[in-house]
Amino acid sequence: xxxxxxxxxxxxxxxxxxxxxxxxxxxxxxxxxxxxxxxxxxxxxxxxxxxxxxxxxxxxxxxxxxxxxxxxxxxxxxxxxxxxxxxxxxxxxxxxxxxxxxxxxxxxxxxxxxxxxxxxxxxxxxxxxxxxxxxxxxxxxxxxxxxxxxxxxxxxxxxxxxxxxxxxxxxxxxxxxxxxxxxxxxxxxxxxxxxxxxxxxxxxxxxxxxxxxxxxxxx
Numbered sequence: 001x002x003x004x005x006x007x008x009x010x011x012x013x014x015x016x017x018x019x020x021x022x023x024x025x026x027x028x029x030x031x032x033x034x035x036x037x038x039x040x041x042x043x044x045x046x047x048x049x050x051x052x053x054x055x056x057x058x059x060x061x062x063x064x065x066x067x068x069x070x071x072x073x074x075x076x077x078x079x080x081x082x083x084x085x086x087x088x089x090x091x092x093x094x095x096x097x098x099x100x101x102x103x104x105x106x107x108x109x110x111x112x113x114x115x116x117x118x119x120x121x122x123x124x125x126x127x128x129x130x131x132x133x134x135x136x137x138x139x140x141x142x143x144x145x146x147x148x149x150x151x152x153x154x155x156x157x158x159x160x161x162x163x164x165x166x167x168x169x170x171x172x173x174x175x176x177x178x179x180x181x182x183x184x185x186x187x188x189x190x191x192x193x194x195x196x197x198x199x200x201x202x203x204x205x206x207x208x209x210x211x212x213x214x215x216x217x218x219x
Contacts, residue, residue: 005033017042023178045179056187062087064096068104075103077193079177082186095180095188098165102173103193105166112190114159121158125151160190 005028013024013035019042027045031037061080068074077100081087103109111117129147138146156162161174171179173190181188 005029009033009035013038013042023175043182045175045182056082058082058187058189060084060087061189061191062092062096064093064100066097066100066104072198073104073107074196075100075193076196077103078191080189080191081181081184086184086186089184091180091184092188095177098167098176099160099173099190100193102163102166103160103195106160106163107195107197108157109160109163110158112159112192113161114155117155117158122151122155125154160193 005025009028010021010024013019013028014021016035017024017039019027023042023045024038027038027041028035031041058080060083061078063076063078065077066075077096079092079096079099081092086092126147129150130143161172161177163173165171165173165176168176177188177190
């Protein structure tokens with residue numbers, strides 16, 4: 001099956017459907033390299049139509065919120081689509097809820113995509129990885145390759161769209177958004193989010209418990 005999913009097949013499917021390379025690979029793998037079935041697979045998932053719409057302007061949408069049980073974590077998120085009509089629809093609103101819950105469930109996520117991660121963070125991660133003991137004595141070319149793999153993995157941990165969807169771990173958040181866009185028939189983009197954690201950044205003064213007890217006993 002692996003041999004059947006050649007680069008040529010992937011390119012042909014990509015040209016035919018406009019779907020991304022990884023989605024085309026998945027479609028061909030799922031259909032044993034059958035191009036026609038792979039097209040249908042992509043259509044069923046809503047991916048092919050979503051990719052074709054991805055260049056269109058998405059200036060409408062909605063801001064959603066999610067407050068986790070106990071009110072200790074809250075999320076505000078903006079997701080864009082092309083029309084106000086779609087933004088008010090059940091499917092879009094469900095996506096808004098699901099992705100805001102995802103943000104609340106992923107405290108380590110700070111960016112929407114890996115493309116948004118600043119260059120200085122990439123460089124910082126590189127310097128950390130290059131200094132690891134397990135790379136000592138390895139050839140420079142091998143070291144660079146290992147470090148690149150580790151950096152890419154780390155950057156994906158920081159990006160919302162790369163996370164496994166909390167309700168279905170076989171999907172990433174990016175695939176969830178893409179599938180919803182295909183079903184809705186409009187370009188859909190997660191634009192930004194903010195997570196609030198109760199007490200975050202507040203320096204709590206530690207009281208001297210013994211001194212407090214002593215002063216109370218004197219009174």
